[in-house]
Amino acid sequence: MAEAKLRQDPYNLIITGVGGQGNVLASRMLGNVLTSQGLWVTIGETFGASQRGGSVMSHLRVSAQGSWSPQIPAGRAHMVLALEPLEALRVLVTYGNPETKAIVNNRPILPMAAIAGKSQYPEGQQLRDMLAQLTAQSWSIPATDRAMELGASIYANIIMIGALSATGDLPVSRQGFQDELERALGPAKVATNLEAFDLGLAMVRG
Numbered sequence: 001m002a003e004a005k006l007r008q009d010p011y012n013l014i015i016t017g018v019g020g021q022g023n024v025l026a027s028r029m030l031g032n033v034l035t036s037q038g039l040w041v042t043i044g045e046t047f048g049a050s051q052r053g054g055s056v057m058s059h060l061r062v063s064a065q066g067s068w069s070p071q072i073p074a075g076r077a078h079m080v081l082a083l084e085p086l087e088a089l090r091v092l093v094t095y096g097n098p099e100t101k102a103i104v105n106n107r108p109i110l111p112m113a114a115i116a117g118k119s120q121y122p123e124g125q126q127l128r129d130m131l132a133q134l135t136a137q138s139w140s141i142p143a144t145d146r147a148m149e150l151g152a153s154i155y156a157n158i159i160m161i162g163a164l165s166a167t168g169d170l171p172v173s174r175q176g177f178q179d180e181l182e183r184a185l186g187p188a189k190v191a192t193n194l195e196a197f198d199l200g201l202a203m204v205r206g
Contacts, residue, residue: 017083044070162200
């Protein structure tokens with residue numbers, strides 16, 4: 001029987017980004033942290049046409065009652081965790097509703113059409129305005145910039161998990177995440193990843 005409580009049951013979380021950003025690793029680590037507390041977690045993953053640079057989206061459905069189908073219905077996401085701003089908007093248009101929250105890494109990755117000059121990537125203020133229109137609450141954080149200060153951009157996904165923890169929407173504790181780091185990555189990688197987790201947590205708590 002699950003001991004942890006959820007704000008909504010099932011709680012529907014989408015982690016989105018592009019290939020190479022660690023989206024899948026983040027979803028599986030987060031799923032393991034929640035499962036260790038007796039919660040049921042179903043994960044569904046979709047990949048774009050290209051493993052690196054294509055869209056990657058993970059659906060996590062978290063429940064204290066039992067397992068759910070891996071696909072979150074349109075308009076039913078409670079939280080979108082986005083490693084790339086344009087991917088956040090793309091997902092929110094389909095899966096968001098007026099109560100949806102979002103945490104967005106503010107570092108853009110230009111799609112090939114924008115690089116080739118065939119389309120224009122939205123400006124920063126335009127992105128923020130659209131994000132505000134599509135969510136009840138959102139946080140735009142410099143996850144990649146801070147990750148690079150730690151030594152590698154891949155830490156951005158851990159910063160995002162720390163930010164999610166700070167919202168209190170899901171029971172993702174620092175100790176629970178540390179236990180998962182030690183299990184999944186080994187003791188040598190715990191300290192820097194915990195530092196990344198703490199950075200994300202501070203960005204939302206302020």
